């Protein structure tokens with residue numbers, strides 16, 4: 137069985153370094169906000185080229201801290217894609233803000249800037265004050281931040297980039313982290329840059345956002361932990377996880393190059409036979425996922441089953457769009473329907489993707505995929 141994501145191969149490569157770093161943490165004993173956390177934040181800020189990089193407990197917490205930083209209030213609307221992981225709209229809903237669901241581009245899978253006006257109109261028609269846009273770099277490719285930023289500027293909206301999957305990518309030569317007012321990422325183990333538990337970070341050049349996020353990360357602390365300036369949460373990154381991330385960050389650039397190699401190789405094997413992922417001009421991807429679109433008539437369940445039997449796992453990200461999930465049914469939907477989102481949910485299929493796939497494995501996965509596809513279309 138080929139693993140969908142191979143964390144073992146990665147660990148073998150850096151195990152000695154991780155052991156060293158974890159031993160140091162056990163020796164100094166500063167499990168909360170230890171020196172590794174500060175060191176990691178400095179390295180992350182330098183990677184993204186932002187003034188601030190603030191670590192936290194998860195990608196979802198990063199989104200919530202970013203929204204608190206932007207002073208997003210209950211009842212305010214934020215435009216967000218429906219074709220995403222639950223955490224994007226959930227971060228809004230838990231704060232009492234209103235996700236305004238918008239359609240995506242069928243090729244990039246990301247927020248379609250041409251649909252933003254319809255989302256704004258649909259929300260405004262319901263007397264919702266829209267204050268921001270939450271873009272999502274799905275599967276590793278950043279959204280069209282040029283068009284989204286231009287729209288946001290015209291309508292006086294802020295932009296948060298949910299880069300849980302796209303950290304490490306770039307748009308027009310600028311790294312993810314610099315493409316929005318605030319950028320959030322996740323260090324969940326399966327993400328391109330993952331730790332061995334939960335973790336996340338937010339990136340910004342905005343001093344006020346940074347100050348609020350740092351404060352809210354520890355119960356709204358002020359001068360000290362026992363001066364509480366605002367209502368916050370417990371959202372720190374563990375020192376242990378920071379130590380793991382320092383090790384993983386040291387090979388991240390090389391891993392990103394290998395992810396691109398894997399994507400290129402898949403393209404060479406599959407590009408002529410199925411709708412393979414497309415990068416926009418000027419975009420690079422961190423290839424969190426390699427998602428193809430099956431022909432409409434293909435039975436995806438049968439395809440997955442056949443591939444599984446042949447030792448190749450596949451995943452469906454995402455089978456149900458957020459605007460059709462029970463807790464989100466009451467939120468506004470641009471133009472009352474998201475046809476591209478609905479269509480994508482029915483045809484997407486993600487193949488194994490990680491930096492340690494060999495050319496032989498990619499050839500084998502491709503062969504199994506094409507065989508299953510042939511059987512389904514016969």
Ligand SMILES: *Cc1c(COP(=O)(O)O)cnc(C)c1O
Pocket residue numbers: 194195196197220221223224272298300301321322323324334335336
């Ligand atoms: C994983 C993910 C998140 C949430 O990250 P957690 O660390 O699991 O909280 C948010 N948005 C997207 C698009 C994700 O893929």
